[in-house]
Amino acid sequence: MVLPYWLDRPDLEALGIAHQASACGFERLWLGEMATFDVFALATAVANSTSIPRLTVGPLAVGVRSPVAIAMGAASVATLTGTHVDVALGASSPHIVSDWHDRSWSGNPQRTRESVAVLRELLGGGRAAFSGRHIRTRGFRLRRPQPDSTISVAAFGPRMTRVAAETADEVVLNLVAPEHIAQVRASIDAFAEARGLPAPRLAVWVTCSVEPRPDTYHQLASQLAVYLRPPGYGEMFTELGFGSLVRTARSTAGRHTLVPEIPPSFRPPSARSARDLKYCDVSKATSTPAPTTSGWCPRRRTTPTARGPWLSSGNTSRTSSRGRSGRSGRPTETGYDRSVTDTPEAQPTDSRGDDSVTRTLNLVGERWTMLILREAFFGVHRYGQFAQNLGIPRPTLSNRLGKLVDVGLLIRERYAGGPIRSDYEYRLTQAGLDLFPAIQILMEWGNTYLPDEPAGSGSKVAWTHDVCGSPTHPRLTCDQCGEPVTAHNVHLTGDTP
Known part of the structure; x- marks a missing residue:
């Protein structure tokens, strides 16, 4: 818009x-x-x-x-x-x-x-x-x-x-x-x-x-009166058959005297x-x-979701990709009340405070971010490949890639011979590579509990171990004794609420 x-x-x-x-x-x-x-x-x-x-x-x-x-x-x-x-x-x-x-x-x-x-x-x-x-x-x-x-x-x-x-x-x-x-x-x-x-x-x-309404047409005519004068606009309107109106505009001191001369046929749709x-x-x-x-x-x-007179319900079904809380304030002398659309959103409280899970989810918990990381593990490096594979809006992709670079999960590098308009590629840093077990476990869980949903539309992929050549499935083991670790044989230690 x-x-x-x-x-x-x-x-x-x-x-x-x-x-x-x-x-x-x-x-x-x-x-x-x-x-x-x-x-x-x-x-x-x-x-x-x-x-x-x-x-x-x-x-x-x-x-x-x-x-x-x-x-x-x-x-x-x-x-x-x-x-x-x-x-x-x-x-x-x-x-x-x-x-x-x-x-x-x-x-x-x-x-x-x-x-x-x-x-x-x-x-x-x-x-x-x-x-x-x-x-x-x-x-x-x-x-x-x-x-x-x-x-x-x-x-x-x-x-x-x-x-x-x-x-x-x-x-x-x-x-x-x-x-x-x-x-x-x-x-x-x-x-x-x-x-x-x-x-x-x-x-x-x-x-x-x-x-x-009539005042809408007056608003349009007042704006059009300004565009009749500049080079380019005036010539275009002349080609459309409004040459006399352009000549009048360029010889008239003020736009207000020109507004009554603008015919109804000149109004935009x-x-x-x-x-x-x-x-x-x-x-x-x-x-x-x-x-x-x-x-x-x-x-x-x-x-905050009330529609102005220029928007219909056709545009209200889309949801934003990120939310921000505005600051409410008193109406200004101009007639705009900031509190109308800047209603603060309630912030969730977490009894465990700023723990490592919370901090990690703040970085990678958003849907597109995890999918970008998934593609990076699949060998995708270039902007166009991310956009094509994910079907993600390009502004959203640019935003997420920039944030992943900022937090140190991806690094942006030039690649030799790249065209001037897209000569960068994105590669996982060591911190990004260390998220591989999380991606692998999410894939395994999805293959097990969410196979082909909706019916026939899924894409089941698996990892093959390069050392032995066999399909591999993630397993969490203890780094001390080598035994499997499950939710039933571990307990939390340290400060917990």
Whole structure:
């Protein structure tokens, strides 16, 4: 989902939307940057108060932030919050780049190409050594690399589309018509094929609303009035037959005078939920909803799972992969009550305290973590192999692999001849290898007590002992006398409650 920045709405509404998205089970959230919050500060606040496993920061203007600043910001959020962070780049607009930040607006396609190259090197753990037409940097290296972070590029026009097709993992479009999506998809495929590269994914931001009202249409029209002016958007709307409206927008001082001129046919489509969006069926693209918020007041909600007027029950069945307790607070002057979606969760108490079993389960007790370790024992080392074998969401995989590296169960190493976008492999450390008996016993127990469940869908595997060549079954023995150890012939010693 896209975190929208609707004009004339409370600034802290952004956090309220993020919390609602988390409650409804969205697994990816895009966070842009306008005139409210620094995007990396906002991403940190969202990550620390929601259970959304994947954040995409941007599109960030390549003419405003350097690749070093972007890489440092993304790594900071990921490291401080434990959330997977992707990065998106774009040109933005002359008003923001030149008027706000006093930066040059020219050369955006080449500047974007150079930014992606430097950013990919930095996120992968390399040291900056680049001298291009627009970007020159040397010597910086991230303390906490993010090699699994993806890079998206917002593209308008053939030159930016070509740069995106040749350098990005994903291309993003905003406020576009279905026919334009098909054209961009075809261009991306052609540019990528000409270079012998895999075509990047295409994501499309689609404004949606459930049961839109007159004030909803006014909110949409007010936002559209802003997008009529910038280069790229204006030309696209002109091609769609709204040239006179674009000319009026570029010659009008304020957006409020333009809103009454926007015809109903210019309004984006409405949809009941993300699952109902058919906007991108015309092409190989992923629709990403940008919800309207007109008439929504978070303070009116009394539970953390209450849905806003822009989400239907279709999105509420998914559950988050990790939970966080928020901090409740009093309503602010902006009208957003933090206590609405930040209800603290009850924490379990353990009479045995912080014993070794508790500490171990805190590291490896989560389902995906044990399955990743299982694959590592089966000889899987590369990111793509983990993703393919497990069917795990890639943001979740990146998060779990990073944590396993951080706690010393896996080590991340470069492998010779690897492609630039995935040139790392993950291998078990000695601490990780010492978990082999646990994996082996879990497999043996499952083969014994949970054979082929559900019927016919199981996969029974066993270990063969290399020394004797026979199938082997785990057996726990005493390291002193060699006799078998069972639950019936041992007892606890030491301090027990």
